[in-house]
Amino acid sequence: MxxxxxxxxxxxxxxxxxxxxxxxxxxxxxxxxxxxxxxxLFKAKLGLLGMNEDDNYLISFLLRLMEDTKADFTMTFRQLGEITQKQLKELRVSQEFWALQDIAKHKFFPDWVAMYLLRLRRNAGDSDTERRKRMMSVNPRYVLRNWMAESAVQKAEMNDFSEVHLLQRVLQHPFQTQTMAEKAGYSLRPPSWANDLKVSCSS
Structure with missing residues (x-):
């Protein structure tokens, strides 16, 4: 504005x-x-169908929890689409759901989960499988992160363009789980060496 x-x-x-x-x-x-x-957009990211007057509160509540815990934006939504309602209800967040583990540290996360599961029950004619399929079609598993670009640039400067080509292939299908991308760690927590990485807007 x-x-x-x-x-x-x-x-x-x-x-x-x-x-x-x-x-x-x-x-x-x-x-x-x-x-x-x-x-x-956020209702689609959360797999919500229909209208509910509390949807904006549910969305803003989650975003606040993410902000407080510095949870990874992309992977929080992706992993909410990958985890089953049963796992979420029992708050069984395994290592593979590392972004959800981060946000689960917030004292109000169980409250949000209870609200979310209640809202999902209001998705008329929906199933958990369908919800997950919908969410995985709008929440990417892979995005171009600073550390991935930096790694590719460092190799390219030594005349090795293998990671540049890998990134090009992976990012053509960011919603699909890809073996090579998983091996490269593209859906994992960023490596520790990337913590101090500084990238300007022009980069």
């Missing part, structure tokens, strides 16, 4: 009075459209 306002400010000298009025009308409706789309 801030950026769009600044854009309008820059364009104002070029617009006639009618165009200025139209631009203001567009901006007035922007917030509602933004939050509507925001809710739609």
């Amino acid at each position: 801030f950026n769009l306002n600044k854009l309008l400010q820059a364009l104002n000298p070029l617009l006639d009075s009618r165009q200025k009025q139209l631009a203001l009308q567009i901006l007035e409706g922007y917030s509602n459209q933004y939050y509507t789309r925001f809710t739609e």
Whole structure:
């Protein structure tokens, strides 16, 4: 919204009075459209069907827990799609669900899980298998992370482009579990050497 306002400010000298009025009308409706789309996207990421007045609270509650625990964004949603409702209900979060292990350390995580499971029961005509399939189709298992790019760049500088080619193949199908990507650790916790990695926007 801030950026769009600044854009309008820059364009104002070029617009006639009618165009200025139209631009203001567009901006007035922007917030509602933004939050509507925001809710739609996060409901899909959480496998929610239909409408429920508490959905926005459920989403914002999870995002707050993720912020507090510095949980990995991509893998938290992916692993919520991979874990069964039974495992989640029993709070049996094994090592493979490392992002969920991080967020599970929050004292309010069991409260969120209880709300989430209750909401999933309101998904009319749904099954846990279908929920997981839906969630895995919108939550990628692989994204290009700084450490992966850095590793590929270091090899490429020594005339070894194998990791560049691997990343190209993997990222063409980011939602599918891939043997080579798993061997490379692309769905694991970032390696410790990447903790101090600094990447600028222009990188």
